[in-house]
Amino acid sequence: MTPQRMAILNYLKGNLEHPSAEDIYKAIGKKFPTMSFATVYNTLETLKQMGQIRELYCDPYKKRFDPNPNPHHHVVCTQCQKIVDLQDEIRIKPPTLTTEKFEILGSHIEFYGICSKCKSKNSSSRKEETIYVKNRTGS
Amino acid sequence: MTPQRMAILNYLKGNLEHPSAEDIYKAIGKKFPTMSFATVYNTLETLKQMGQIRELYCDPYKKRFDPNPNPHHHVVCTQCQKIVDLQDEIRIKPPTLTTEKFEILGSHIEFYGICSKCKSKNSSSRKEETIYVKNRTGS
DNA sequence: CTGGCTGCAAATCTTTTGCATCCTG
């Protein structure tokens, strides 16, 4: 456990934003200005292997990281890519695969929709054409 | 509807592999050797807008495309990224969001696990360390 | 002629890798 790892883990733990690698890099960079992207990715990979964090794929633009490794589901805003944890216990039974035999190891439900912030943004840009946001660096 | 679009749509329709843009590019390239990646992405975007296909994010390495726009769920092999449709009707009720108010528009369940092919591959490489495959170009 | 579609190349963004260096024990 190096200081950098502590910093990343601390940043993640309790964080509900499901940050991307870039978010983490930027946030930690304030405390460790010399830290490199490679270290962030290395550390995230290590933490993932250790089962401390989970990688999420529900943001089409980048991978996101969830500090809660326990199984739970998510709601995703398809406009701003905000990801919110679901505390609901949703019980689903494994699928009946007839042709394919999979060893099922887990499951993940993602609900998608529009968050309240984006919805109000939408209505404020009245009749204008919805702008298709492409550049996502700003996250 | 240009020939290129027809070709892409034809390739997708009935395809159960959930191909990536690259898969599509390569496959169509046999019939349209001059077609460019840009056209593939353009077309896929257009088809998506038209509601003819769906974009899947459950492959961590690249986006995958599903010719079936009707709501259904998937099983994903975490080793080879094979994606299989689920025909099971799974009814889940929308989550109870207390703090966040989302307008829920849909949901997607992904089961993940190991497909039979990968499982037999695993056992054949007996006690050896599992190789962590990084280069995914070959898909 | 106009607008949309194509093809090509270049750019962008995210993620990974190689390698030299640095610590820790």
Next chain:
DNA sequence: CAGGATGCAAAAGATTTGCAGCCAG
């Protein structure tokens, strides 16, 4: 000293964009 962790720069992979040319209406 050895092994793992770091930092940096470069590479790789996926996707997007700019722009000129083409084609159908």
